[in-house]
């Protein structure tokens with residue numbers, strides 16, 4: 001895919017230079033055990049089944065798998081490593097943290113930091129989206145917990161979503177509830193999944209949907225009991241992998257390329273937009289109020 005080609009160069013350069021690995025105290029090498037391979041960079045664990053060509057990526061950044069700069073960098077590099085591995089055809093994205101898929105973007109990365117930091121953070125968010133939404137692999141989200149905002153975006157980037165059938169777990173793009181605005185590419189990803197009107201309702205209200213409602217709304221494709229999420233994802237994966245890769249990949253590209261190209265074309269403008277928006281005093285105040293409420297609910 002065009003966007004993949006653009007993206008691959010920078011992440012691959014970092015991957016090959018080992019800059020990221022050195023920063024983490026050593027290269028994230030594959031560990032082999034029978035038919036399994038695994039690597040971990042700290043916040044992400046990847047287990048690959050060589051017999052099926054399916055990798056399971058587990059987010060393990062407690063307490064809530066919030067997407068900070070370190071996490072996003074590890075995520076993109078791990079994904080790139082799988083993308084360039086020809087034996088890997090499918091990816092199941094899930095969480096190793098109980099009851100949480102991902103709490104979305106780390107709010108502390110968007111509060112009280114320098115403009116340079118906001119720009120680096122937003123570039124990393126964009127990169128995560130470009131890589132996951134544009135992946136050539138079959139991607140299935142095994143949503144085993146709550147998944148607000150950026151966590152919902154990650155799930156929406158996948159080709160298929162299976163969620164634990166627990167009404168305590170909710171998913172949605174709730175940005176307006178924080179007093180912030182989901183950018184156009186978050187919106188495009190949701191429109192491509194549930195359509196324009198449902199997206200407008202959902203985004204304006206900043207709606208979080210408990211699992212059963214998320215299924216009705218089309219935000220997720222299937223609900224299964226909590227302890228069956230991984231096995232259901234594996235079963236769905238084998239169905240998806242029965243389709244010839246080249247035909248499925250070209251079809252995926254046809255569906256997603258317009259949205260991907262749109263961000264690729266305006267990447268720098270989107271970063272500048274984010275920085276000027278997020279650094280406003282009124283927005284910083286809204287985020288502070290939201291964080292205070294989160295802490296007070298305990």
Ligand SMILES: CC/C=C\C/C=C\CCCC/C=C/C(=O)SCCNC(=O)CCNC(=O)[C@H](O)C(C)(C)COP(=O)(O)OP(=O)(O)OC[C@H]1O[C@@H](n2cnc3c(N)ncnc32)[C@H](O)[C@@H]1OP(=O)(O)O
Nearest residue numbers: 066103104105106107108146148149150181183274277294
């Ligand atoms: C014009 C437009 C132009 C450009 C764009 C402009 C704007 C930018 C748009 C940015 C898009 C933003 C996307 C996002 O993802 S924003 C993040 C949204 N996330 C949330 O709202 C989630 C909030 N969290 C929760 O609801 C709950 O924590 C959760 C996930 C349901 C788990 O609940 P629970 O198990 O009870 O855990 P706690 O609430 O007690 O949380 C534990 C601990 O984690 C801290 N925390 C939670 N979420 C976050 C987060 N997202 N970032 C940072 N920290 C988080 C929480 O405060 C607790 O911390 P403590 O120190 O008290 O233990």
